[in-house]
Amino acid sequence: MATVTDPARTLSLTVVTGFLGAGKTTLVNALLRDARLADTAVLINEFGSVGIDHHLVEKIDDNVVLLASGCLCCSARGDLARALRDLFMRRLRREIPPFSRVLVETTGLADPAPVLATISGDFFLAERYRIDGVVTVIDATLGEGQLARHVEAVKQAAMADRLLLAKCDLAPRAQIDALRARLDRLNPGAPLREMAHGEVDAGFVFGLAGGSERRGDELACWLAAAEERAAAGLRAAAAAERRRLSPADPAAADRLATAAAAEGDALPLYRSRFEPGQPVHDAAVHTFVLRFAEPFVWPEFSEAIDVLLATCGARILRIKGLVNVVGESRPRVLHCVQHLRYPLTTLPAWPAEAAPVASPAKLAAAAAARAACQxxxxxxxxxxxxxxxVAKAFTMFCGGVEALPAAA
Structure with a gap:
């Protein structure tokens, strides 16, 4: 059962993930040069030596070093939970310098979900650490091929709260744009930044769960972008079906297909742009939105989510949304990754509903202009x-509450 986490009593934890060679360590190096991150502990959840040796200045013991930035760094070669518990206790006993946040860099083949489950599923850790978010680094030069061939790369991108495109100084613009489009289909609404040499503003990476106003604005934009992507997929699928049923007028059918392709290039099942015969692991990964006009009784909604995650968690890469609960004036924020439900949070008010338009700037403006939707x-x-x-599960467990029809 998810619990409410008190931000004032917990340490922020950010997971940096990405496929082999994507540029995770380069990003970490760049972040640690920011003086604002001097009170950060870094865990490298990877076999082998810690990859930030040029920052080392003092060895506290065999596992923990003090970096030039003031950050602590250790390599968690075994049990991540044990490493986090040990770090916290040593901080409490003042055996190591104090820190207020932890950055965990995963191995390039890691599924982020078990890392998150380690924190949320361990009572000691859940009381002392709060998950700030997942930041996924993607190689701009090799990302398309990695997404096509490796299911780990697809999961890392789909579960991200933030996407970072690395090595953009080495990739042609057309290649970067194609990768951005693919990532938008895979994780619509997730903010994305391009970077070279690992340089990015630390504010983009940290503090993802902080600031109620920021969370509300970003959720409104994220939801609107996802709804638009899902609607574009439905329009494209409908156009394809009309083309299939209209053999007598091939010219009209071609016009429909062209219009469908222009409406976001989003089909419910994403198709490979690589040669025939290559494995495509994101072939069945898609996005949909469930919208409910009636408020939920929380225990019923919670049971529906728990059953879904228990039975279908391996196929649910990400859930993100706002829940209207009977008897509550403020929305509850739901975050899930595979079998894991994040600790509950609430917003101080319902955010304005962003209009389904593509530009983030337009989304923000529309969100401020429109009335709140509950x-x-x-x-x-x-x-x-x-x-x-998925919709049927809510109808079964939530007193017959039904999802509104899909946007067309």
Whole structure:
């Protein structure tokens, strides 16, 4: 059962993930040069030597070193939970310099979900650390091929709260734009930044769960972008079906197909742009939105989510949304990754509903201009799981509450 985390009593924890060679350590090096991050502990959840040797100035013991930036760094070669517990206790006993946040760099083949489950599933850790977010680094020069060939790369991108494109100084603009489009289909609404040499503003990486106003604005934009992407997929699928049923007028069918491609290039099942015969691991990964006009009784909603995660968690890469609860004036914020439900948080008020337009700047402006919408809105990024199956779970467990029809 998810619990409410008190930010004032917990340490912020950020997970940096990305496929082999994406540029995670280069990013960490760049972040640690920021004086604002001097009170950061860094865990390298990787076999082998710590890859930031040029920052080392003092060896506290065999596992922990003090960096030139003032940050602590250690390599968690075994049990991540044990390393986090040990760090916290040594901080409490003042055996190491104090820190207020932890950055965990995962191995390039890691699924982020078990790392998050380690924190949320351990009572000691859940009381002392709060998950700030998942930041995924993607190689701009090799990202398209990695997403096509490796399921780990797809999961890392789909579960991200933030996406960072590394090595943009080495990739042609057309290649970067194609990769951005693919990532938008895979994780619509996730903020994305391009970077060279690992340089990025630390404010983009940290503090993702902080600031209620920021969370509300970003959730409104994230939901609107996902709804637009899902609607574009439905329009494209409908156009393809009309083309299939209209063989007598091939010219009209071609016009429909062209229009569908222009409306976001988003089909419910994403197709490979690589040669035939290559494995494509994101072939069944798609996004849909469930919207509910009626408020939920929280225990019923919670049971529906728990059953979904227990039975279909391996196919649910991400859930993000706002929930209207009976008897509550403020929305609850839902975050899930595979089998894991993040600790509950609430917003101080319902955010304005952003209009489904592509530009982030326009989304923010529309969100400020429109009246608040108190429909529950849940965005699902799934692997081979249908909207109908998920919607039925809520109808079964939540007193017959039904999802509104999909946007067309």
């Amino acid at each position: 429909d529950s809105r849940l965005v699902f990024i799934v692997d081979g799981l249908s909207r109908e199956v």
